[in-house]
Amino acid sequence: MTDKTAATLIQQLDELFKPWNRSDTPGFVVGVRHQGKLLYRRGVGLASIEHAAANTPQTRMRIGSTSKHFACVGILLLEEEGKLDTDKPLGDYLPELAGKASGKPTLRQLMHHTGGVRDPLYGVILHNHGYWGHTPIGGTLQLLQRFDGSNFEPGTNMIYCNTGYTLLSLVIERISGQSYADFLVDRICAPLGMVDTRLLPSDMDIVPNMATLHLPQANGSWRRGIYPTDELLGSGGMISTVDDMLTWTEHLRAPQKRIGSTSLWRKLLQPFRLANGTEGTYCLGLTRQDFRGIETIHHAGATLGSQCQMYMVPSHDLDIIVMSNRMDGAAPVMAQKIMELVLAGQLPPPRQPPAADDHPGLPGRWYSAAARTLLEISRIPVLPGQPEGMMLSSHGSAVGLLLERDGRLAIANSPTSPIDLLPPAAGETPASHDFRLAGETRRFERLPAQGPAAAEFADGFCGRYRSVDYGPEIEVVLRDGKLYIDYQPICGKALWELQPLAENLVACGAFHTVPPLPLPNVAVLALERRDGQVVGFVMDADRVRDLRFERC
Numbered sequence: 001m002t003d004k005t006a007a008t009l010i011q012q013l014d015e016l017f018k019p020w021n022r023s024d025t026p027g028f029v030v031g032v033r034h035q036g037k038l039l040y041r042r043g044v045g046l047a048s049i050e051h052a053a054a055n056t057p058q059t060r061m062r063i064g065s066t067s068k069h070f071a072c073v074g075i076l077l078l079e080e081e082g083k084l085d086t087d088k089p090l091g092d093y094l095p096e097l098a099g100k101a102s103g104k105p106t107l108r109q110l111m112h113h114t115g116g117v118r119d120p121l122y123g124v125i126l127h128n129h130g131y132w133g134h135t136p137i138g139g140t141l142q143l144l145q146r147f148d149g150s151n152f153e154p155g156t157n158m159i160y161c162n163t164g165y166t167l168l169s170l171v172i173e174r175i176s177g178q179s180y181a182d183f184l185v186d187r188i189c190a191p192l193g194m195v196d197t198r199l200l201p202s203d204m205d206i207v208p209n210m211a212t213l214h215l216p217q218a219n220g221s222w223r224r225g226i227y228p229t230d231e232l233l234g235s236g237g238m239i240s241t242v243d244d245m246l247t248w249t250e251h252l253r254a255p256q257k258r259i260g261s262t263s264l265w266r267k268l269l270q271p272f273r274l275a276n277g278t279e280g281t282y283c284l285g286l287t288r289q290d291f292r293g294i295e296t297i298h299h300a301g302a303t304l305g306s307q308c309q310m311y312m313v314p315s316h317d318l319d320i321i322v323m324s325n326r327m328d329g330a331a332p333v334m335a336q337k338i339m340e341l342v343l344a345g346q347l348p349p350p351r352q353p354p355a356a357d358d359h360p361g362l363p364g365r366w367y368s369a370a371a372r373t374l375l376e377i378s379r380i381p382v383l384p385g386q387p388e389g390m391m392l393s394s395h396g397s398a399v400g401l402l403l404e405r406d407g408r409l410a411i412a413n414s415p416t417s418p419i420d421l422l423p424p425a426a427g428e429t430p431a432s433h434d435f436r437l438a439g440e441t442r443r444f445e446r447l448p449a450q451g452p453a454a455a456e457f458a459d460g461f462c463g464r465y466r467s468v469d470y471g472p473e474i475e476v477v478l479r480d481g482k483l484y485i486d487y488q489p490i491c492g493k494a495l496w497e498l499q500p501l502a503e504n505l506v507a508c509g510a511f512h513t514v515p516p517l518p519l520p521n522v523a524v525l526a527l528e529r530r531d532g533q534v535v536g537f538v539m540d541a542d543r544v545r546d547l548r549f550e551r552c
Helices: 003-016 064-080 107-112 121-127 139-146 162-176 180-192 242-253 262-268 331-342 454-461
Strands: 028-034 037-044 046-048 214-216 222-224 238-240 287-291 294-303 306-313 318-324 364-368 373-380 389-394 397-405 408-411 419-421 432-437 440-446 463-467 473-479 482-486 494-502 505-513 523-530 533-541 547-551
Touching (some): 139 162, 294 331, 454 473, 454 482, 454 494
Antiparallel strands (some): 214 222, 287 294, 389 397, 408 419, 432 440, 463 547, 482 494
């Protein structure tokens, strides 16, 4: 790359981040290294609105779930020393969970998110009447001892699970005899000179040179982001700088390692394989995917008020770190745009996805009672001047764009288990259709474009219900023509808005609390009736399945 080309590219990157280069809003810190040279290193926007402090390359930020592969490195280091076996069940190392559903997965399955461990977050929300309680140190283990049950049998599916990585952190502590924070510094960060990288298990703690986390509000103001736990460990508890993270990515791809063996690093990039032989793109805390014919290795992260994306393109010796101290930062999108600018002219053109107009029978909502999954296929603009494509979402979260592959429509780079389907015959609008999830074919029923009116549900649905697993009561109410789950807090309000989708299927949408909470995500209630009255329902969401409620 010539000096002139580099200067032009720097101008393009400056222009990319120009909308956030302001003195009144939070922003980004960005680092790019290409072909062994530091190409771009900038801070834009404020590290703190409260103190009018600017973001700089030295600003520490949360990296969220980008922390996950550090925990995997820790587990693999201990395995190399003969102190544990990643194919042994968790209960062997945390005997408090032996005999419990959450003690059955192996350490490898936890790293791959294939363990089926249920996130106790929903139990916490129930017990706190719609609000997050601040989880103390040791709280995750206490909750999992109390709340049994799983999303699926270990190794049969893949659902992203933060809890699994908290448990892996506890295993590291038990086996190493160190706190997870000290282990990270002593065994990983210090040997590489990553002096600004450490674990910050609580947003209540104050550390030097740390960016404030910002949550955007509907009126244009900001609130401080505080994750409701003192136990943010391997799932997403690390803070770092762009300089330290570029040191880390350089070591990740270096042929000679200062930490662990070359075998350890090969294991880190092994994708999950389910019991039926289905493979995914998720490895040990990292995702390995094809982008326009080029291999990429990456992982995003987000907490309440921050985002991060670590992105590597090994064949082009390109490393990208994007950190943001605002929850609406879209760090993964910005990292991809950086890659496309740096590699302009070296990437094959993007594939034109199948047109939605060619498959009119697919857009809409689809539900499978057997898979306990709600899918939606929506029309979406993809390339300028080209027909609209089709985006597939699961439980309200976008999974990916449908592309043609081997005669099927598939998510080429699904972040979870692969999803694909045979397209219906031309002109056909089927009432049901087969989708393949995690290698298993499931029949999905098309849901009507317009569900029943809320008032039609009220008589047989409204009333109090109790969670079979978690105990506290909730109430389904009809207010101003809308159905809600009322968590019945002692003060304030916590209402989860309900939208009937079909006769016995209801979606949970917007969550209304004071102050507002950005979670939980969309869930689905499958109703069970007797003589016309709802006697119970099962709640399924993106990270929790088969939560049962019975009418009181």
